Amino acid sequence: MSSSMTAYDALASVPGWDAASTQIDELEGGLTNRTYHVRLDEKECVLRIDADHTSTVLADRSCELEVLKKAGEAGVAPRVVYSDIDRGVLLTEFLPEPVWQEADLENPDYIEALADVLRRVHALPLCGLQVDLKLSARRYEEGLQERHGLHDFATRCVDIISSIPGRDTFVCCHNDVVAGNIIGLAPARMIDWEYAGDNDPLFDLASVVGYHNFSKQRAQHLLSAYAGGTDSALEEYLAEQLRLYDAIQWLWLAARHLVSPSHNQAVRLEELQQRIR
Secondary structure, eight states: OOOOOOHHHHHHTTTTTOOGOOOEESSOSSSEEEEEEEEEEEEEEEEEOTTTTHHOOOOOOHHHHHHHHHHHHHSSSEEEEEEEETTTTEEEEEOOOOOOOOOGGGSSSHHHHHHHHHHHHSSOOOOSSSSOHHHHHHHHHHHHTHHHHHHHHHHHHHHHOOOOOOOOEEEEEEOOOOOGGOSSTTOOEEETTTOOOEEEEHHHHHHHHHHHHOHHHHHHHHHHOOOOOOOHHHHHHHHHHHHHHHHHHHHHHHHHHHHHHHHHHHHHHHHHHHHHH
């Protein structure tokens, strides 16, 4: 979706919504979209518009809307108010509770709440679209072919992802579990479902462990709280999913860095590269 579409343009297409009378405030933090807090009389919503480079790091949104609607009904996500996938527009209810911060994940109560919301997410019906990380990895690698400094390590990441065997254990997953995508505590709910799809449940745990550099003790706490106990086999499988997550995160970030470079991304790419080696 072109950046030429304004928030007013997007709202003008929503039936019954008076775009001209809407208070619009841009929200920070989105990596692949433009997001806004929009208010009209007593209505408060979040408007998301695809950015120019969204298609570079996100193949499609075919599963997101279906999962998001079911997640909203189940109380683990905001409810959908309006959507137009072709134009890259999504309008959802605004959740007034605070967004989690990385420091919150040091609190055992938040780890327990995270385990609870993940169990509820994984209890949602399958969406029918299995996440194929091998395919995604190859797609990212192809986009990096002209950048030798990135492509060499991209090949390494693809090899790692291809070498990890899958289990025949698929549930509905969020696939982007980070503090900034969680809101509230009692109950916790999740936002930004654009990578949702059927996947191994431990990949969701691995994503938050890997993204936030959990200590071994904190990772074990999350795993035990989620599974109702743990053992060496489960811990080994989480470690394997963590390696998978690190590799796909590096590829995703490298693809984004290619079209929208930043110092923070470069630092994170180097951190991941050192950990993956």
